Amino acid sequence: MLQPLEYFLLPGALKFSKSPMEITTLLGSCVSVCLWDSRLKQGGMNHYMMPYWNGSGLASPKYGNIAIDKLIKVLLSNGSRREDLVAKVFGGAALLSSSDCVFNIGKRNIEIQHRMLLDEDIDVIAKSLGGDKGRKLIYNTNTGVVKMKFVQKTNIT
Amino acid sequence: MNGDELIKKEKEITELHNTINALNSKLTESESLKSNFISNIMNEVYNPFSSIISMADNILSLNENKLHNAIPMAEIIYREAAQLDFHLQNIFVAATIEAGLEGVELSIANLNNIMESVVKKFKFDINNKNIKIVTNLSLDLHVSITSDAKKITLVLLNLLSNSIKNSPNNGEIKIHFELIEDELNIAISDQGSGISETEMKIIFDRFKKIDETINSVKGGTGLGLSVVKAIIEILEGNISFSKENGTKVILNIPNMENNHSKFGFDDDDILFDQELF
Numbered sequence: 081m082l083q084p085l086e087y088f089l090l091p092g093a094l095k096f097s098k099s100p101m102e103i104t105t106l107l108g109s110c111v112s113v114c115l116w117d118s119r120l121k122q123g124g125m126n127h128y129m130m131p132y133w134n135g136s137g138l139a140s141p142k143y144g145n146i147a148i149d150k151l152i153k154v155l156l157s158n159g160s161r162r163e164d165l166v167a168k169v170f171g172g173a174a175l176l177s178s179s180d181c182v183f184n185i186g187k188r189n190i191e192i193q194h195r196m197l198l199d200e201d202i203d204v205i206a207k208s209l210g211g212d213k214g215r216k217l218i219y220n221t222n223t224g225v226v227k228m229k230f231v232q233k234t235n236i237t
Numbered sequence: 238m239n240g241d242e243l244i245k246k247e248k249e250i251t252e253l254h255n256t257i258n259a260l261n262s263k264l265t266e267s268e269s270l271k272s273n274f275i276s277n278i279m280n281e282v283y284n285p286f287s288s289i290i291s292m293a294d295n296i297l298s299l300n301e302n303k304l305h306n307a308i309p310m311a312e313i314i315y316r317e318a319a320q321l322d323f324h325l326q327n328i329f330v331a332a333t334i335e336a337g338l339e340g341v342e343l344s345i346a347n348l349n350n351i352m353e354s355v356v357k358k359f360k361f362d363i364n365n366k367n368i369k370i371v372t373n374l375s376l377d378l379h380v381s382i383t384s385d386a387k388k389i390t391l392v393l394l395n396l397l398s399n400s401i402k403n404s405p406n407n408g409e410i411k412i413h414f415e416l417i418e419d420e421l422n423i424a425i426s427d428q429g430s431g432i433s434e435t436e437m438k439i440i441f442d443r444f445k446k447i448d449e450t451i452n453s454v455k456g457g458t459g460l461g462l463s464v465v466k467a468i469i470e471i472l473e474g475n476i477s478f479s480k481e482n483g484t485k486v487i488l489n490i491p492n493m494e495n496n497h498s499k500f501g502f503d504d505d506d507i508l509f510d511q512e513l514f
Contacts, residue, residue: 090341092470092471093339093340094336136439137463137467138335140334140337168509226508227506227507228507
């Protein structure tokens with residue numbers, strides 16, 4: 081079997097691959113949705129930093145509502161059927177000491193994926209959310225397998 | 238349903254109604270911004286294009302003994318093509334960032350070379366307004382940083398373009414570079430009218446231009462600063478503005494080492510595979 085390609089996903093970006101690929105990312109309060117098509121064995125991943133785009137700046141996948149919508153659309157436009165899509169979701173840690181205030185970004189990032197995936201009728205089949213530790217992920221877009229490791233608070237977003 | 242419940246429901250309906258109204262006005266605003274953008278693009282893309290075509294046509298029809306007349310026409314072609322290239326770069330970069338496809342291509346970014354190419358792109362506008370560009374870079378002071386040279390170039394193109402547009406004739410634009418530890422600081426100041434506090438709130442919004450009047454001579458797509466901000470975020474840097482006898486823009490861009498190399502994963506990894514569901 082071909083060795084999957086490797087790709088490092090930056091915060092605010094999105095990656096989809098038809099051919100086997102290992103997408104790696106590093107999460108703090110950010111959230112990643114790994115969307116996988118069990119029929120076509122293809123998938124994509126986003127890495128959003130904030131829940132909602134408020135209309136200022138570019139409408140990029142830095143924001144959850146845009147990142148999740150774009151990820152679903154990119155799979156559907158590549159031949160996936162909605163009923164074959166499953167999601168694994170990670171991140172949303174409370175890394176800042178002020179996390180108990182209203183600006184708890186991690187918590188709000190978790191909420192948006194929950195609501196949107198529910199609305200879109202996509203099952204979440206695995207998750208590791210919240211807590212106070214960062215996460216490293218490797219997602220195989222061919223097998224849908226995600227390897228995760230907790231990491232200490234460092235320079236992660 | 239008793240009276241209290243009715244009042245509660247009515248309150249909920251009013252709240253929903255207000256939310257929908259607010260959303261609606263936001264949508265209307267966004268729609269009008271989009272149509273503004275399209276008319277701006279028509280100006281910014283069509284005008285240079287028609288000048289390029291007509292100038293090239295003029296050169297082709299020159300008599301052999303008047304070939305020296307081709308030089309000023311070629312200058313116009315260069316200026317218009319450089320403008321076009323700049324606007325198209327902004328549009329394409331905005332589109333790739335919005336698609337989530339913009340990554341970082343690390344290289345050694347030599348600021349002396351970048352500045353030279355940026356100033357060259359605007360040399361006709363700089364000469365036209367007789368603007369003096371003052372920078373502390375020189376043969377003796379070379380500044381370079383590990384980052385994405387192409388992105389830094391586009392940021393400086395946008396900021397210098399704004400400064401030139403807002404500068405008075407015979408004005409001066411100062412660009413100061415400083416490398417402190419692992420961070421590059423760039424300060425660009427002009428002698429224009431500066432940005433007011435109300436304007437400060439919208440400068441990073443896409444498609445928004447401070448001067449939206451029909452007779453605005455300043456041109457532009459309204460995309461520049463939203464692209465600049467998004468790029469600076471990708472480069473893990475920071476941008477701020479201040480008003481001191483004009484506009485002063487301060488950029489902080491960190492040295493980006495290749496810290497995104499492959500992680501070591503081992504036995505204590507948590508596996509989220511198919512068997513789990």
